[in-house]
Amino acid sequence: MIHSFIFSDGKLVGRDLEIEALRLVRSDKGLVLWVDLENPTDEEIKFVLSEVFQFHPLAIEDCVTPSALPKLEDYDDYLFIVMHAVDFTRTEKFNTTEIDFFLGKDYLVTFHHTPLKSVTSVMDRCVKSTGIVARGPDRIAHMVLDALVDNFKPITDELRGELELIEETVLGEGSDNLTSKLLEVRGELNHLRQIVRPQRDIAARLAHGESKIIRSIMYPYFRDLRDNLVRIDETAASYADQLLISFDLYLSKSGFAANEGIKVLTALTAITLPAILIGTWYGMNFSHMPELQSRYGYPIVVGLTGTLTVIMWTWCKRRRWI
Numbered sequence: 001m002i003h004s005f006i007f008s009d010g011k012l013v014g015r016d017l018e019i020e021a022l023r024l025v026r027s028d029k030g031l032v033l034w035v036d037l038e039n040p041t042d043e044e045i046k047f048v049l050s051e052v053f054q055f056h057p058l059a060i061e062d063c064v065t066p067s068a069l070p071k072l073e074d075y076d077d078y079l080f081i082v083m084h085a086v087d088f089t090r091t092e093k094f095n096t097t098e099i100d101f102f103l104g105k106d107y108l109v110t111f112h113h114t115p116l117k118s119v120t121s122v123m124d125r126c127v128k129s130t131g132i133v134a135r136g137p138d139r140i141a142h143m144v145l146d147a148l149v150d151n152f153k154p155i156t157d158e159l160r161g162e163l164e165l166i167e168e169t170v171l172g173e174g175s176d177n178l179t180s181k182l183l184e185v186r187g188e189l190n191h192l193r194q195i196v197r198p199q200r201d202i203a204a205r206l207a208h209g210e211s212k213i214i215r216s217i218m219y220p221y222f223r224d225l226r227d228n229l230v231r232i233d234e235t236a237a238s239y240a241d242q243l244l245i246s247f248d249l250y251l252s253k254s255g256f257a258a259n260e261g262i263k264v265l266t267a268l269t270a271i272t273l274p275a276i277l278i279g280t281w282y283g284m285n286f287s288h289m290p291e292l293q294s295r296y297g298y299p300i301v302v303g304l305t306g307t308l309t310v311i312m313w314t315w316c317k318r319r320r321w322i
Contacts, residue, residue, distance in 0.1 A: 002044055003123065007032040010132035019044070022052050026107065033107040034126075034140050036119060040111075053109060055080075055102055063100045063111050070198040072205055078104040079213050081141075081202065084195050085116050085148050086155055096195055099148070101141055103213055108137035110144065118147035138218045142225065145203070149228050152196070156235050159188065163242055170250045182247050189243065193236045200229035267316040274308030 004022060006014035008031055017025060025033055035048060049060045059073065059080045073080045081101040099116060102109035110119060122143045126133050134140045162185050169178055206214055207222035214222070278301060282289070294300075 001038045002040065002048065003036040003038065005034040005036075005123070005126055007034070007134060010135040012126050012129070012133055015127070019047060022048065026052055029106060031106070032134070032137055032140075034137065035107070035109045036123070037109070037111045038115060038119075039113050048109065049102075049111075053102065053104075053107070055109075059102070063102075066098050066113075070195070070202055072202045074211050074213075078102050079211055083145065083148065083199055083202070085112075085118055086152060086192075086195065096191075099144075101144075103137055103141050105213060106137065108140050116148075117151055118144055121147045136215055136218075138214050139221075142218060142221050145225055146221075149225060149232070152232050155192065156232065156239075159185070159192070159236075159239055162188075163239055163246065166243070166246050170246050178250055182243065182250065186240070186243055186247075189236055189240045193233060193240070196229055196233045196236065200226055200233055203229055270312045270316055271309055274312060275305050278305050278308075 002016075002019060004015060004017050004025075005012060006017070006025055013031075014025075022033075022035065025031060037044065037048060040048070045060070045064065049055050049063065050057075055063075055078070056075055059075065062071075062080070062082065067082050069082075070084055071082045079101070081103065083099050083101070084096040085099055086096050097112060097114050097116060099119070100111040102111075112119065122140070125143070134143065166178070166181060166185065169181075203222055203226035207219050207226055209216065209219060282301065
């Protein structure tokens with residue numbers, strides 16, 4: 001699906017042109033063009049990226065093939081940017097969707113395989129606004145990136161809820177089989193930081209004026225974008241530390257529970273030891289055991305067994321094994 005928006009002096013003057021009309025608008029240097037490709041067909045990819053805008057084949061290949069990490073490449077006439085939008089729910093867990101930017105002096109092309117909230121929100125903003133929306137494609141790109149970063153907040157809030165739930169489980173009862181949950185959340189935090197850190201560096205490069213495509217008036221906006229990504233990265237780092245503390249508490253609690261079980265078993269063994277020893281001794285049934293013929297042999301053995309058992313129970317009690 002192809003969405004197109006045409007701006008003149010910062011105002012929206014047209015949208016969703018026929019695919020053949022994009023070539024004509026592209027040749028008009030007085031207009032700013034934003035083309036969004038959402039899950040396009042091979043024919044649409046070839047026409048828009050190769051024929052209308054004539055992007056570098058390697059950039060098109062990187063665009064079509066999903067990339068694991070964000071990146072920024074300068075092709076002199078345009079910037080090729082790979083970023084990742086995120087989605088996180090308790091049922092779907094942590095997912096990332098790649099979004100690619102081709103940013104020129106008078107155009108912006110965005111490419112993504114699935115619908116994105118950040119792109120949709122900017123489109124709605126462009127359509128509903130009656131005033132100046134964007135005087136340059138770098139402003140539109142910033143709007144999309146800013147919306148993308150804003151969508152990280154529900155993720156960090158959800159992760160914080162997961163950590164609070166883990167802490168309650170660790171400190172409360174019924175913390176068995178928590179290892180898989182801890183490892184799952186740790187993987188989600190690591191994934192989040194792997195995505196945020198490169199995007200933070202990309203925002204910093206855009207804010208430092210490394211490319212002539214970005215106007216100087218936009219530098220403060222991209223610096224603000226970088227600062228927001230830095231805060232997200234620091235938040236994820238603090239969550240990782242918090243998770244590590246919870247994991248240590250869980251291991252300590254598990255070790256304590258295991259020690260308590262060992263103490264109980266040791267106490268039971270010690271208490272039953274006199275009866276076992278005496279029963280084993282008299283259970284050998286030797287023919288010439290004088291105690292077997294003694295009139296008081298049985299009560300003596302019972303009393304001795306009871307006395308030794310009480311002594312062992314008292315000793316285990318003092319050692320706090322029971």
